[in-house]
Amino acid sequence: MKAIVHREHGTPDVLRFVDRDPPEPGPGEVRVRIAVSGVNPTDWQARSGAGHPRPFPELVPHHDGAGTVDAVGEGVDRSRVGQRVWLFMAAAGRPTGTAAEFTVLPADQAVPLPDAAGFDLGASLGVPALTAHRALTVAEDGPRRLAPGALDGRTVLAAGGAGAVGHAVIQLARWAGATVVSTVSGPEKARLATAAGAHHVVDYRRGDPAAAIRAAAPDGVDLVAEVALGANLALDLAVLRTRGTISTYANDGGAPVELDVLRSMVLNARLQFLVLYLAGPEARAAAVHDVAAAVRDGALPVGEEHGLPLHRFPLARTADAHRAVEGRAVGKVLVDVTA
Missing domain, CATH: 3.90.180.10 (Medium-chain alcohol dehydrogenases, catalytic domain)
Incomplete structure (x- = not known):
């Protein structure tokens, strides 16, 4: 699979476009084929090392994204395969963020995305x-x-x-x-x-x-x-x-x-x-539930006509996406991973 990784802290130049084997989901996990990855200030801060440790020798960045469940681990309902989802905190304490064609994460961090909601919207939820x-x-x-x-x-x-x-x-x-x-x-x-x-x-x-x-x-x-x-x-x-x-x-x-x-x-x-x-699991679970309800109600649209311009970059130009966020681009910066 194609992926963005970094092995050291630094400027966007430390990001590398590489080939890696797709990760396998473990117990309680899902594997998601990423369509769109969302970039947040916390992502470039983690890359630069601003208050963020490096628990793994190689990291795929980005917490947020959207795509389709591709495989499930032990204990996860197999009917989730093929489900459209939005992801949050994918890279929190894990080496597999969303700046890759596939990522794995706990099943409850892959939230069903209604058919009427596009992947751009899904990738814009998460942290914000x-x-x-x-x-x-x-x-x-x-x-x-x-x-x-x-x-x-x-x-x-x-x-x-x-x-x-x-x-x-x-x-x-x-x-x-x-x-x-x-x-x-x-x-x-x-x-x-x-x-x-x-x-x-x-x-x-x-x-x-x-x-x-x-x-x-x-x-x-x-x-x-x-x-x-x-x-x-x-x-x-x-x-x-x-x-x-x-x-x-x-x-x-x-x-x-x-x-x-x-x-x-x-x-x-x-x-x-x-x-x-650090909000705590109960507060996060409540937020996920309520945000998902707002998405179902059509209350969180994105795009310039809804007040949030989208700035798009291909996966190979993720470093430029980081520069855009660091440069305080007005709107949401997205990385197109797969069609």
């Missing part, structure tokens, strides 16, 4: 959608599960609504009934956030963004899904309602976090940090 679900379900006064009506009467602020996670936050929050406000850095990203379904879009670089958000949410925002905590914390606290939650999954830009402790205390605010891989 499951992270978005976690961000939306950690509020003290909020739901632990998402479904239509779960966020009725609540206002969600999706910071960076043109990003992959921000896009999923908008879509999942709207599917669950929230009023969605999104902050963006310019008119083109505003167009994308609106296409994703945001009810209100605020350019945080112009005018008084706190006043604009308060105009959309006079009683304050119930929950903020934050991508750049250091840069945005003051704005978040300015628009947060009492007992509101700031759920942060990144600190884009790396600005230091300066916390106004007294203001946070008076608000009885909750500041929740999250990393998908």
Whole structure:
């Protein structure tokens, strides 16, 4: 099979296009013929060695993807062979990610993909959608599960609504009934956030963004899904309602976090940090179930017309796909593996 591997940490130049024998599924595993592989920031960070150990001498990168179950291991229902699936956390603690024609992973990490949903959508779920679900379900006064009506009467602020996670936050929050406000850095990203379904879009670089958000949410925002905590914390606290939650999954830009402790205390605010891989099995299982339901409802479409432009690369050019993600390409970067 054709595969991308790396044997050392470094720049995208450490990625190699190679031939390997297809892996065999072990007990409780499935083998998936990958159609499309999704690339996330965590993938290039793992390749570069930023806080990621190397537990294996050779690694196939990428956590997310979509394809068709090709074989099953002992203990897995053989009727799954031929099933279309989307994958998550394929490379978490394993050497076989999705940047290859075949991968193996635990059967519960290969989630059935409805016939109406394309492989592009399947490969765009995983890290972004499951992270978005976690961000939306950690509020003290909020739901632990998402479904239509779960966020009725609540206002969600999706910071960076043109990003992959921000896009999923908008879509999942709207599917669950929230009023969605999104902050963006310019008119083109505003167009994308609106296409994703945001009810209100605020350019945080112009005018008084706190006043604009308060105009959309006079009683304050119930929950903020934050991508750049250091840069945005003051704005978040300015628009947060009492007992509101700031759920942060990144600190884009790396600005230091300066916390106004007294203001946070008076608000009885909750500041929740999250990393998908350490969220715990129950939280991840709930996220997978709810995201799969949203996919069945048609609530998570991708593509520029839905607010998430797709940038495609063939498998042999996976290094260029990594460069695109590192260069902060707006939208979702995908690698076409097989037809």
